[in-house]
Amino acid sequence: MDYSSPNTAKQMHVGHLRSAVIGEAVARLLTFSGARVIRDNHIGDWGTQFGKIIWAYRRHLDAAAFARDPLEEFERLYKVGHAAAEADPAVLKEAQHELVKLQSGDADNLAIWKNIGDASLGAFQQIYDRFGIRFDHTLGESFYNDQVARVYAELTAAGLATVSQGALVVFHPEHPRFATQPFIVRKTDGAANYASTDLATVLYRAEHFHADAVAYVIDSRQSDHCEQLFLTTQKWFTAMGRRAPRLEHVSFGTVTDAAGKPLKTKSGENIKLKELLAEAEERAYTLVSEKSAELPEAERRAIAAVVGVGSVQYADLAQNRSSDYGFAWDKMISLDGNTAAYLLYAVARIHSIFRKTLGASDSNFAGDPACDESLASALETPAELALARKLVKFPDAIQTATAQLRPHFLSLYLYELAGEFSGFYAADKVAVDDPAIRTRRLMLCARTLLMLETGLALLGLRTLQRM
RNA sequence: GCACCUGUAGCUCAACUGGAUAGAGCGCCAGACUACGAAUCUGGAGGUUCGGGGUUCGACUCCCUGCAGGUGCACCA
Known part of the structure; x- marks a missing residue:
C-alpha cells in the first residue's frame, strides 16, 4: 500500500x-x-x-x-x-x-x-x-x-x-x-x-x-x-x-469548498491538517458539551477528540472516492444523517443498554449468562427481523468494499445498520421482564455492536462507550 | 487538439460493475420522550437519472453522439 x-x-x-x-x-x-x-x-x-x-x-x-x-x-x-x-x-x-x-x-x-x-x-x-x-x-x-x-x-x-x-x-x-x-x-x-x-x-x-x-x-x-x-x-x-x-x-x-473550488484559506493558502483537526475537535467539543453537559470536562475533551477526527475521516469515507469531495463543517459534525456522530451514537447507546440491563462493565457482557443463546426465543417483531436481515449483510458490504477498494460501500452499510438499530431501539424495548425476549434482543444488540465496532475500526475510526 | 473524471429529488450524495416500484440525509410539512440516551424515531410531499440515438427480455449502469463542469498532457512531485 x-x-x-x-x-x-x-x-x-x-x-x-x-x-x-x-x-x-x-x-x-x-x-x-x-x-x-x-x-x-x-x-x-x-x-x-x-x-x-x-x-x-x-x-x-x-x-x-x-x-x-x-x-x-x-x-x-x-x-x-x-x-x-x-x-x-x-x-x-x-x-x-x-x-x-x-x-x-x-x-x-x-x-x-x-x-x-x-x-x-x-x-x-x-x-x-x-x-x-x-x-x-x-x-x-x-x-x-x-x-x-x-x-x-x-x-x-x-x-x-x-x-x-x-x-x-x-x-x-x-x-x-x-x-x-x-x-x-x-x-x-x-x-x-x-x-x-x-x-x-x-x-x-x-x-x-x-x-x-x-x-x-x-x-x-x-x-x-x-x-x-x-x-x-x-x-x-x-x-x-x-x-x-x-x-x-x-x-x-x-x-x-462550497463553490466547488479547491479548498483554501481566505488568503489562498492550503489549510493545514493540524488546524483542520483542531477545529473539528473544537466543534465536536461544543456539541458534546451541549448534549452531554453532565460529563466531566476531561471526558468531554476525550470524546470530542474521537468524534472530531472521526467525523473528518467518515465524511471522506462515506462518499465514493471517485468524485470531488465538498468539504462542509456543518454536514460533517452534524447530529443527523450519514455522519460519524450518528454511528458513534448508536454504538454508545448499545453500550449503555448493557451497562443498564446487565450492570456489566463495558467489555465483558459477551460472557454474561443473560446473553446465553439457548435462553432466547425466535425473532418476531418487524423491527427485530429488519435488523437481523441487515446484520447478515455485513460480509457482502465488506466484500464489495474490498473488491473495489471503495470504503464507502462499508460506510453506507454501517449507516443503514445503525438506522435499523435505531428503528429497533425505538420500537422494541430491550430491558423487558420476559427472559426469552430480553435475551434475543440483547443478542441483536451484541451482534449489532460487533458489526458496528468492527466496521468502524476497518474504516480507521475509534469508537466510544459514552458520548 | 487528445485523454480521463463528473452530471441522479431544491441541496449533498447512494444505487453492491445489466435486474423487480431509482434510495438516504439536509431542508420543508405532520407526529412521537411518566420505556433501556430525543445526538433518536414514525409518516408525508418531492424524479423525463444532462439531451439524442443504439444494444438488451430488461439500462442510472454498456456502445455511439452532443452539451455542461472539472482535471491532465516535456523534464515540480
Whole structure:
C-alpha cells in the first residue's frame, strides 16, 4: 500500500487528507480479508526545493522559531529562499550550488537535509497518531537514489527507453496519447525525477517485499502518470523475465469548498491538517458539551477528540472516492444523517443498554449468562427481523468494499445498520421482564455492536462507550 | 487538439460493475420522550437519472453522439 506520501519540509495540509484517510481504510480492509499488507509511506524527501531551503537555512534561520516548530520554520525558509532566488539570479545560482553539494554528498548539507527530514517525520507522526495511522516503512524518494541507474540501464537494454530532446523517455506506440506524450524517466540534466524513483520503487517492492500487488492511493490528477508507470513497468518486467505485481491506482477527487473550488484559506493558502483537526475537535467539543453537559470536562475533551477526527475521516469515507469531495463543517459534525456522530451514537447507546440491563462493565457482557443463546426465543417483531436481515449483510458490504477498494460501500452499510438499530431501539424495548425476549434482543444488540465496532475500526475510526 | 473524471429529488450524495416500484440525509410539512440516551424515531410531499440515438427480455449502469463542469498532457512531485 502506497498512501499518504507527503513531501518533507512542508506541513501536511488538506490536500494530504484523502490519501491518508482512504489509504488507511483500504489497508485495513485488505488486512481484514487476509492479505499481508505492507504500508509504505513514499515520502517526497528529495527534490530541487532543498537547494533553496539550505541556502536560506544558512543565512536566515530563526533559532527560536525552529525550536518552537521546526517544520513551520522550514516552510518559512523555503519561502525566503524562493523569493530571494526569484529576485536575484546570483541567489538562484547559490541555491543550485547548495543542491549540487547535497546531491554529491556534502556532509553539512546532508546534515541540514536530514534535520529537515527528521522534523518533518515527527510532525507527520503527530497527524498520523490522530488518525490511528502507522506505517511499516517510510522509504522516501532519497532511498532510491542509488537504484535509478539500474532502471535506466534496464529500460534502455529492453529497448523501451529512448533519448528525446536530451531526456530519457518511454513512449507507448499502441496508446492513443502515450505514443507521443513521453514518460520522462531521466531529465535532460541527468537528474532523476519522480518517474525514475517510482520505477525504482516498483522494482524494490517486487524484489524486496515480494509484493503481489501495489495499490497507489493518489489524487486522480495523477492518473496519466500512474497509467504510464504501470504500462512501462509491465513491459519492463516482462522484458527482464520478472513477474510484474498487479498495480492499481486507487484514485480520488479533489477536496473542494462550497463553490466547488479547491479548498483554501481566505488568503489562498492550503489549510493545514493540524488546524483542520483542531477545529473539528473544537466543534465536536461544543456539541458534546451541549448534549452531554453532565460529563466531566476531561471526558468531554476525550470524546470530542474521537468524534472530531472521526467525523473528518467518515465524511471522506462515506462518499465514493471517485468524485470531488465538498468539504462542509456543518454536514460533517452534524447530529443527523450519514455522519460519524450518528454511528458513534448508536454504538454508545448499545453500550449503555448493557451497562443498564446487565450492570456489566463495558467489555465483558459477551460472557454474561443473560446473553446465553439457548435462553432466547425466535425473532418476531418487524423491527427485530429488519435488523437481523441487515446484520447478515455485513460480509457482502465488506466484500464489495474490498473488491473495489471503495470504503464507502462499508460506510453506507454501517449507516443503514445503525438506522435499523435505531428503528429497533425505538420500537422494541430491550430491558423487558420476559427472559426469552430480553435475551434475543440483547443478542441483536451484541451482534449489532460487533458489526458496528468492527466496521468502524476497518474504516480507521475509534469508537466510544459514552458520548 | 487528445485523454480521463463528473452530471441522479431544491441541496449533498447512494444505487453492491445489466435486474423487480431509482434510495438516504439536509431542508420543508405532520407526529412521537411518566420505556433501556430525543445526538433518536414514525409518516408525508418531492424524479423525463444532462439531451439524442443504439444494444438488451430488461439500462442510472454498456456502445455511439452532443452539451455542461472539472482535471491532465516535456523534464515540480
